[in-house]
Amino acid sequence: MSNVDGQSTKSTRSGVQSVVRAFALLDLIADAGGRATLSELAERADLPMPTIHRLLRTLVGLGCARQMEDRGYALGPALMRLGDLAGRQLGDIVQPYLRSLVQDLGETANIAVLDGDMMVYSAQVPSQHSMRMFTEVGRRVHPSATGVGKAVLPSLKQERIAQIVQSSGMPELTPKTITDYDELLEELDRIRERGYAIDEEEQELGVRCFAVNVPGAPTPTAVSVSGPKSRLDEEFAKRAIPLVQGAAQQIGAELNRVE
Amino acid sequence: MSNVDGQSTKSTRSGVQSVVRAFALLDLIADAGGRATLSELAERADLPMPTIHRLLRTLVGLGCARQMEDRGYALGPALMRLGDLAGRQLGDIVQPYLRSLVQDLGETANIAVLDGDMMVYSAQVPSQHSMRMFTEVGRRVHPSATGVGKAVLPSLKQERIAQIVQSSGMPELTPKTITDYDELLEELDRIRERGYAIDEEEQELGVRCFAVNVPGAPTPTAVSVSGPKSRLDEEFAKRAIPLVQGAAQQIGAELNRVE
DNA sequence: ATTGTTATTCCACTATGCGGAATCAAATCT
DNA sequence: AGATTTGATTCCGCATAGTGGAATAACAAT
Known part of the structure; x- marks a missing residue:
């Protein structure tokens, strides 16, 4: 547009x-x-x-x-209501892609968008496991401490990254959380290189998450799968990452589709 | 529009x-x-x-x-970004009115908007007291258990109220929280009659809040003052309620101003 | 296969939107 | 304080973009 x-x-x-x-x-x-x-x-x-x-x-x-x-x-202000309702439509748009991820991988799939200086979960399809990630839609989380946030940040301009992190802060949610700004920038470089982000128990102990930026989304958006680290091991990562990257591409194309 | x-x-x-x-x-x-x-x-x-x-x-x-x-x-989805940024402008628009309330009353003033089935705080001016309400902007709260939520619900259609409450639920946040739907409807009737809502320790023990719907807002919006019940007594209420009502009118007029 | 309903395309027409010129308002300079 | 510059707003003649009835296409129901 x-x-x-x-x-x-x-x-x-x-x-x-x-x-x-x-x-x-x-x-x-x-x-x-x-x-x-x-x-x-x-x-x-x-x-x-x-x-x-x-x-x-x-x-x-x-x-x-x-x-x-x-x-x-x-x-x-009249745009707020339209934006709010459009956000709810996003959940509908991405639901099939998230469901497909859950079917393929058996773990919870999520979409989050950048809203101001925080990431907001806007859709989720939970896995069938009794022990699974459940993130309430609408929940706001720190960009620096989550997979979805770290997936989105590398696509932003340096000054925008600084502004977001300065505004939202880098609280230590677990002993694994990145709290040093330079260390975060190094991590974002690594994410840019490999094309996906990992939340290695940074937001919550025992929980791992793989996330990918959605290219071409009208607002910074990321798709992810998450669950207990006992299930989300390296073998799972090898299967999951290409599928999450594929879902991100498809969602990006869907969001840009005009026919 | x-x-x-x-x-x-x-x-x-x-x-x-x-x-x-x-x-x-x-x-x-x-x-x-x-x-x-x-x-x-x-x-x-x-x-x-x-x-x-x-x-x-x-x-x-x-x-x-x-x-x-x-x-x-x-x-x-293109409306989401516009809506997000417009929401941030809202904070700028209402800041002077909230500041005025804080100056007049000495307690924290807030604006919240209905976002889906929850109320979201979109702007706040805290009081100068060491002990004061601090609600993070972006925080989502249950309509049925907050002053701002109860201020907004009476202006909605009956089926919309039912939909919101059914979707967001009526969790018991304190022993004072309304958890019965019929009791909530009675409370909404009372609010319609007197023109303002009270959060009587329903969201958090020891905290009181007076809230008023913003008429003509493009999305359901409420303005409120909140603080410890020891300070927000009946005498405070008599002073505060007309001022909050006045602020709501002014904000409504400002949001509808086209010149 | 037929019928009814809804959606989409076509195209002649004109009313709306365009943008250069003129004017107004605010900021800056002397 | 007055002059100049810059940015914003209004005017208005013109032409084309947008209109909407008619025709056609697509879909759903029978």
Whole structure:
């Protein structure tokens, strides 16, 4: 969702030009951290100011944008409800992929998204074992101490990583939790290299987790399998990691599918 | 954000017709629980099907809507990021009002929004007392056992209340927690009558909270003050309740302000 | 196979959205 | 305090993007 020039979008993804432009502006405001001036938007959107102004006034009227007292624009509260309901649809979208993982591997599968400075579990399919991971949907966990968080962080810019970790903190949840920032960065380098993250009892003793970033997700998202380390051994890892990586690719493609 | 007929909107809130219509369709899908068919939308929007179809295809192309295999439409994942960032703006919007409450009353002030079946604290200004309420932003709490939840529930439809309570459950957090559904409904009747909710040690022993629904909020929202019951006595209540009610009105007006 | 319902595509038409020019408002400089 | 610069907003003639009725396609029910 990037193209503000309705003409070139017409050749790739046909659509109503004004609607495409309006969402492009919301996207640009989001890219700027939730706030931007009309001039900044004009520069990035490569559209004339009267056009941007008219679209923004419409969005303000709808509650999807707000004009601040310094004349800058911010995302508006009306988007919260749509975002909340869309988040619930995500669970529906990914459920088949999580179920497939559970069938193949026999362990609990989860999806979590980055929400502010914490990871939030938004869908889960538990395994059939009596002793299994159960993470309530909606639960917020520290990015630095979880597989899903460590899977997502490497895909972010360095300053964004610093901001998130500084804001959410690095509490010592178990003796295995990474609490040193430089050590975390080294771990993120390793994750980038091998393409998946491991939670080695960092969030909870006795629990292991393998997680992979979902490429192209509209918001940073990770898919994972988790369970007791007695079951999630190296042999399990060899089977699980390619399957989780495959699920991440499929989910990413599904989230980007437009037909 | 309701009017799908661009013409009548023109006289009230001028705007780009296609953009107004596109968001109206998203709103209608949201009203239907996140999913709707083209026919349902045509009926409620009072627009010709080709028009609705064209707008929906645009939204699908942007990732803001998804077409399911049964040809129905659902809200799409691209709205999640916008909703998340808009939620963070909410904190900025309400901060001055919460700060004002804390200055006037000397106790912690909070805003919480309904997210699925739980209330989520999205902003807080703590009091200066050493012993004070501190609720982490992002924390999810049960609607039936909190002031903010009980403030919001009376504004919802009966079937929505039943759905939320059935889904989130009514766990006994303290001996004072309401765990009987009929008793909860009676309490909601009382809240409707007097215009505010009280958490009488239901969420946490020794803690009291006065909460008011925010009228006209784009998503169910409540504002509250909370603290130890030794300080939040009846005399405090007499001072606090009108101020919290006033803050709720102001926040509601602010969230609906378009100029 | 037929019928009914819902969804999608086509296309002539025009009303809406566009964007350059003009104007206004705020910030900065002298 | 006044002038200049920068950014935002409004105006309005124009043309094309968006409209919606008709036609067609797809799906569900019988």
